[in-house]
Amino acid sequence: MTQMQQDPLAGLFGDPFQGTARGEAIRIATEKERKPLKGRIPGEAGIWIFIIGDLIAFSIIFLVIVSARMDEPEVFEASRHSLHIEFGALNTLLLLVGSLLVVRAIRAMRTGSGGAPLLFGLTWLCGLIFVVNKGIEYSMLINDGHSIDENLFYGYYFIGTALHLFHLVIGMIGMFVAYRISKRAVHTNREMQLAEVFGAYWHLVDLLWVILFPLLYLMRV
Amino acid sequence: MTTSRTADEMAQDMAIVEKNIAHAGRPITIVWVVLMLATCVSWYFGDGHGATKLAAVLVIITGFVKVYLIMEHFMELRTAPPQLRFAFTAWCVVIPTILCGIYLVRS
Numbered sequence: 001m002t003q004m005q006q007d008p009l010a011g012l013f014g015d016p017f018q019g020t021a022r023g024e025a026i027r028i029a030t031e032k033e034r035k036p037l038k039g040r041i042p043g044e045a046g047i048w049i050f051i052i053g054d055l056i057a058f059s060i061i062f063l064v065i066v067s068a069r070m071d072e073p074e075v076f077e078a079s080r081h082s083l084h085i086e087f088g089a090l091n092t093l094l095l096l097v098g099s100l101l102v103v104r105a106i107r108a109m110r111t112g113s114g115g116a117p118l119l120f121g122l123t124w125l126c127g128l129i130f131v132v133n134k135g136i137e138y139s140m141l142i143n144d145g146h147s148i149d150e151n152l153f154y155g156y157y158f159i160g161t162a163l164h165l166f167h168l169v170i171g172m173i174g175m176f177v178a179y180r181i182s183k184r185a186v187h188t189n190r191e192m193q194l195a196e197v198f199g200a201y202w203h204l205v206d207l208l209w210v211i212l213f214p215l216l217y218l219m220r221v
Numbered sequence: 222m223t224t225s226r227t228a229d230e231m232a233q234d235m236a237i238v239e240k241n242i243a244h245a246g247r248p249i250t251i252v253w254v255v256l257m258l259a260t261c262v263s264w265y266f267g268d269g270h271g272a273t274k275l276a277a278v279l280v281i282i283t284g285f286v287k288v289y290l291i292m293e294h295f296m297e298l299r300t301a302p303p304q305l306r307f308a309f310t311a312w313c314v315v316i317p318t319i320l321c322g323i324y325l326v327r328s
Contacts, residue, residue, distance in 0.1 A: 039302040040237040048305060059316050066320050070327035085264075092260055099295050100253045110238055203296045207288045214284045215320075218267025220277050221328065 043197035051204050054167075058208055061160055065215050068152045073221035079153035080217065082146065087137040088217045091130050095206040098126035102175075102199045109182050109195055116182035120175050123202065127172040134165055157216055164208055171205045174198030237300045252294045259287050274328060278321050285317040 041048065069076040105119035148158040178195045181187055187195075263283040266276040289310065293299045298306045 039300050039306070040234045040297075041301055041305065042297040052308065055312055059312075062316065062320060063323070066323050067327075070323060073328070085268075089260070089264060093257075096253065096256055096260070099291065100249065103249055103295050107241075110241075200296050203291055206295075207291045210287045210291065211284050214263050214267065214280045218263055218280045219324075220267065220269070220273050220280075 043200050044193055047197045047200050051200065054204060054208075058211075061156070061163075062211060062215060065156050065160065066219075068156060069219070069221060072152060075151050076153045077221045079146075079151060079157070080219075082141075082144065083157070083217055084137055084140060085217050087133055087140075088213050091133055092209060092213050094126045094130045094133070095209050098123040099203055099206045101126070102202050105178070105182065106195060106199050109187065109192060117179050120179040120182055124172055124175040124179065127168055127175060130168060131165065131172075134161065160212055160216065164205070164212055167205045167208065171198070171202045174201050241297055241300060249294060252290055256287055256290060259283050274325065277324055281317050281320050281324070285313050289313040 101119045101123045105116045105123065108114060108116040108119060146154055148155055175198060178198045181191045181195050184191070263280045266279050266283075270276065271279070292309050292313070298309055
């Protein structure tokens with residue numbers, strides 16, 4: 001009421017809650033919202049929450065692999081040597097090439113310089129070759145008589161790589177969606193955001209392999 | 222009260238996007254070449270060269286340095302809000318430290 005007495009028109013043209021406790025709460029909330037960003041979140045916040053969750057889950061797998069290796073160093077070292085390292089290295093190469101292509105594709109979308117569909121398409125192809133390569137590697141190992149229940153190393157090897165392969169297949173679906181978006185002459189902010197989200201996801205798939213590969217194939221005891 | 226971003230924030234975002242575009246030229250390719258070279262280095266050490274313990278630690282550290290480069294330059298955390306950037310950088314330091322710790326203490 002005091003507010004109305006001070007300025008009878010405040011309720012009509014100004015802020016009716018100015019000076020009141022509720023007005024203060026609204027002001028603080030608005031201030032918070034207007035607080036300038038000190039940076040830009042690539043894509044949208046949701047994908048980063050997902051990435052953090054995924055990194056925590058894989059961190060546990062990494063810790064378990066190294067810890068189990070120290071329990072049975074001889075078994076792990078012998079099993080490691082029975083893997084086909086060239087396949088793992090080729091897959092690292094494919095994912096890194098894919099990552100570079102994704103960065104270039106998103107850049108092409110932003111500048112409108114064209115070429116984004118081709119770049120997303122090539123990334124998808126990298127993913128496909130990865131899947132085929134992994135399939136050949138799995139079948140070679142199975143032909144050699146290895147299996148998931150052979151020992152702890154092979155248990156973690158098959159679970160870790162299969163989980164990663166599952167991520168990669170989702171990444172390939174993402175690349176396909178990004179390809180479809182980038183083919184349109186004009187894309188909305190929302191579509192651009194979506195392409196960035198799938199780009200970030202692809203890099204996640206890449207970086208998980210960048211750790212999984214040395215832990216399984218390269219780490220010596 | 223609106224939940225959408227203010228014009229100022231959008232302008233700021235655009236400026237960062239411009240910066241990322243400018244950055245995505247040659248430097249990105251350089252980062253990529255470094256990543257490839259790092260892969261070769263860890264393959265060399267994993268393939269039986271160097272003292273075993275040192276090689277294993279180097280393989281772990283090289284992997285996480287690569288992850289850091291991917292996060293900073295490919296995932297554009299370089300221009301992300303500092304809290305987000307800090308969380309990911311911390312992950313790149315804490316996890317390899319624990320992994321090397323487990324390896325060295327128990328070997």
